[in-house]
Amino acid sequence: MFLFDPFFWEVVISGLLAGVMYALVALGFVLIFKASGIFNFAQGVLALFAALTLVGFQTGQIPFAHLLEALFGLHASHWGEGMNTVLALFLSLVVMIGLAWLIVKIVLRPLVNQEGIILFMATIGLAFVLEGVGDLMWGANVKRLDVGLPEGPSDFLLDNTGMFIEKLEISAAVVAIILVVTLMIFSQYTKMGRALRAVADDHQAALSVGISLETIWWVVWSISGLVALVAGVMWGAKSGVQFSLSLIALKALPVLMLGGFTSIPGAIIGGLMIGVGEKMFEFYIGPMIGGATENWFAYMLALLFLLFRPQGLFGEKIIERV
Amino acid sequence: MSLKAVETFVTEDGRSIGPVILEVKDITLKFGGVTAIQNISFDIRGGEVRAIIGPNGAGKSSMLNVINGFYHPQEGEVWFKNELRAPMKPYQIAYQGIARTFQNIALFKGMSTLDNIMTGRFTHMSSGIFAQAWWKGAAEKEEFSNREKVEQIIDFLEIQKIRKTEVGRLPYGLQKRVELGRALAAEPRLLLLDEPMAGMNVEEKEDMSRFILDVNEEFGTTVALIEHDMGVVMDIADRVVVMDYGKKIGDGTPEEIRKNQVVIDAYLGISHD
Ligand SMILES: Nc1ncnc2c1ncn2[C@@H]1O[C@H](COP(=O)(O)OP(=O)(O)O)[C@@H](O)[C@H]1O
Ligand SMILES: [Mg+2]
Numbered sequence: 001m002f003l004f005d006p007f008f009w010e011v012v013i014s015g016l017l018a019g020v021m022y023a024l025v026a027l028g029f030v031l032i033f034k035a036s037g038i039f040n041f042a043q044g045v046l047a048l049f050a051a052l053t054l055v056g057f058q059t060g061q062i063p064f065a066h067l068l069e070a071l072f073g074l075h076a077s078h079w080g081e082g083m084n085t086v087l088a089l090f091l092s093l094v095v096m097i098g099l100a101w102l103i104v105k106i107v108l109r110p111l112v113n114q115e116g117i118i119l120f121m122a123t124i125g126l127a128f129v130l131e132g133v134g135d136l137m138w139g140a141n142v143k144r145l146d147v148g149l150p151e152g153p154s155d156f157l158l159d160n161t162g163m164f165i166e167k168l169e170i171s172a173a174v175v176a177i178i179l180v181v182t183l184m185i186f187s188q189y190t191k192m193g194r195a196l197r198a199v200a201d202d203h204q205a206a207l208s209v210g211i212s213l214e215t216i217w218w219v220v221w222s223i224s225g226l227v228a229l230v231a232g233v234m235w236g237a238k239s240g241v242q243f244s245l246s247l248i249a250l251k252a253l254p255v256l257m258l259g260g261f262t263s264i265p266g267a268i269i270g271g272l273m274i275g276v277g278e279k280m281f282e283f284y285i286g287p288m289i290g291g292a293t294e295n296w297f298a299y300m301l302a303l304l305f306l307l308f309r310p311q312g313l314f315g316e317k318i319i320e321r322v
Numbered sequence: 323m324s325l326k327a328v329e330t331f332v333t334e335d336g337r338s339i340g341p342v343i344l345e346v347k348d349i350t351l352k353f354g355g356v357t358a359i360q361n362i363s364f365d366i367r368g369g370e371v372r373a374i375i376g377p378n379g380a381g382k383s384s385m386l387n388v389i390n391g392f393y394h395p396q397e398g399e400v401w402f403k404n405e406l407r408a409p410m411k412p413y414q415i416a417y418q419g420i421a422r423t424f425q426n427i428a429l430f431k432g433m434s435t436l437d438n439i440m441t442g443r444f445t446h447m448s449s450g451i452f453a454q455a456w457w458k459g460a461a462e463k464e465e466f467s468n469r470e471k472v473e474q475i476i477d478f479l480e481i482q483k484i485r486k487t488e489v490g491r492l493p494y495g496l497q498k499r500v501e502l503g504r505a506l507a508a509e510p511r512l513l514l515l516d517e518p519m520a521g522m523n524v525e526e527k528e529d530m531s532r533f534i535l536d537v538n539e540e541f542g543t544t545v546a547l548i549e550h551d552m553g554v555v556m557d558i559a560d561r562v563v564v565m566d567y568g569k570k571i572g573d574g575t576p577e578e579i580r581k582n583q584v585v586i587d588a589y590l591g592i593s594h595d
Contacts, residue, residue: 191447198430198441205428208390209508210416210445 006162011279017169019275020176021234025248026255026267027180028227033261034200035220036108038119042127044249046096046225049130051232051241052138053095055145057088063137085147089229096225104217112213131246140243145236172234179230180268183223187264192219200262254302260312269313274298331367333560334575340368342401343544344389344512349398351384358384359395360568366512371538371545373555376565377589382548383425385565386514389546390422391415403511417445421510423501425517425548431490435500438489439475442507443468475503479533495526499533506537513537515547519554527551531558552590556580564589 002008025043032040040046056063060082068074082088107122150167157163187193198206199216207213232241235248251274259270278297286293305312331339344366351359358381366372374382387393389400391412400407402418410418421442430438448464476482479499484492489500498518505513515534519527535558537543549555555562556576564572564585572578572585579585 191444194437194441195444197433197437198444201430201432202428204392204424205430205504206441207392207412208416208422208424208428209442209504210413212411212413 007283009161010163010165011283012276013163013165014169015276015279016272017165017173017275018279019272020173021231021248021271022251022255022275023268023271024176024179024227024231024234025252026259026271027183027264028224028231029249029252029256030259030261030264030267031183031220031227032224035196036119036199036217037116038108038123039116039261040224041120041123041249042130043224043228043252044246045127045130045134046099046228047232047235047248048241048243048246049099049134049232050092050096050225050229051145051236051245052134052143054088054092054147054229054233055143055236055241056138057091058082058085058145059143061138066139067136089147089233092229093226096229097222100218100221100225103221104214108217109214127246131243135243142240142242143236145233145241147233147237149237168234168238172237175230175234179227184264192216196220251298254298256312257302258305258313260314263312263314266312266314274301277301331370333370334577335560337560339370339560342366343368343403344546345401346385346389347399347401349385349388349395349400351381351388351393351395357568359388361397362565362568362570363398364563364570364573366544366546367561368511368544369538369542370560371534371547371558373559373562374546374548374565375550375552375555375562375589376571379567380565381568382565383516386422386516386546386548389512390420390514416508419508419511420514421505421508421512422514423498423505423516423518425520427494427497427501429489429497429501429504432488434486435476435481435489435492435503436472436485438500439472439503439507440468442504443471445508446471471509472507475506478506478536479503495522498522498530502530502533506543509541510543512544512546515545515549517548517550519549519551527554534558 025047028043028046029040032038032043055061060078060080062068062077062079065074065077083091103126107126108119111119111122149171152167154165154167154170157165185193187196195206195211195216196219198209198211199213203213206216231248232245235245239245255267255270255274257270258273259266259268278294281297282291282293329341333339342365345364347363349359349362350357360381362381362385374385376382384393388395391410391414394409402420430441433441446468476485479502481496481499481503484496484500489497492500502515502518505515518534519530522530531554534545534547538545547555547559559576561575562572562579563570564579564582566588571588572582574582580590
């Protein structure tokens, strides 16, 4: 029976762990989409930018070192040994919050009341600008990111169950779960959280009860920045901080198609489904058709899903107005 | 302005209403080539029910939108509590004590009745994401007192049964009632109601009229009301402004309006339902 096969469970669990990460990235999209109707193309680049910033602080890089060299002939690239991880994380978060503020003031405010497609294009522009700025600030080389999370396989699980599970993936999942639960509590029980849901439901009504849209956007983009930071750190710790990190956004897209663009539970369940489905497919079907299925499986699943439930798992039913 | 600010006014029913709390002066509002409001002035006195009537497209909703800051007129001034109001965002105006409902219901459809009305208390909740340490001490006390206010409103509007219902699922008439509840939760100085009884049956209209009058009498809330049903208007309004094609064509007590020939020709003579 496959249920007693540790290998089966290994596949399921590593799928769930990967799924938590997909869910996290998708959550960043959903938050912004709900609050402002913007499909944020830059979400992946935000994760990259956050990770770059973190490494920069950690290793004591001087931001814009190349630019400073070109302009003023400064040769230093580091200001020192760097700082400890906790401080670096905190400062990176501050940078992400500051960035959110700039995005609201420079990109969103001038475009208020524009069509969704225009805002979408603005975020494409934002993605390129951010990628360029990230490059200019911290350099384009691949960087190692070590935040002190445990690495290697979990001996406990290996000895007791025969499953080979990366400790890093377990910690990533734990952190992601804590983050999601915190966000849920924040959205249910705080004034800001309630305001956030209000804006997601109806802009005009939200304004009329005293909610400032700009403040809410700032909060939402800051939260997305936090989510991006966590996702960037986890992904970066696994495979290094490099520009391909911004492609994790592509992993979120099928999750969104599955879960719906406006549903937080949808993002979570969709992420888990894709994580598990992807791994199962890769291990059980993959060998028969030549492998490398992880690149396209998620999209295939999402497309199949679109055929039968275009609004996603939890999205509101779309009824054509006639 | 100065005189009106202190003078009181005795209505047809012998009610004495207070000095002016809001005055619009020479407001002109254009959308491209369309002039929605043309050089209109009128005032609203503290404690009165002020009706705004007129045919569709007359500019009534636009006027409420000017008062609560959704629209910014090209010309004219808004005076509130004896001060010339600088151009403001709607959320700032909410903090000044002006609450409203919408012609096309604007509720938080995914939230319960309770949460909708609770959100109406936004301006009474202490600000800051971090200031509000979750559920601790002061925040807890504040949440409690806000809850209490919300429960009072729910009792007052007789909607206990739908406290926990998601408002998107409610029938139209009840949605209108919840929307009124959300506006009341702000404990506004001035309450703007855009066709609160549109699409209601006679019984629902009677309920709504009663709620509006009770709010006005019990809490002294000033009400500005857009309404098409002339029976209702004559019943509950202290004074009436009549608009037509963006212009003001009448302003006075219900009795004066009923006798005003211009108003009769333009509006009262024809049916509006
Ligand atoms: N946001 C807007 N954009 C363009 N035109 C508008 C807008 N709001 C109102 N109008 C126009 O202003 C005029 C008055 O509309 P409105 O204030 O809604 O009238 P009423 O509430 O009396 O029916 C109408 O011609 C309407 O088309
Ligand atoms: Mg109207």
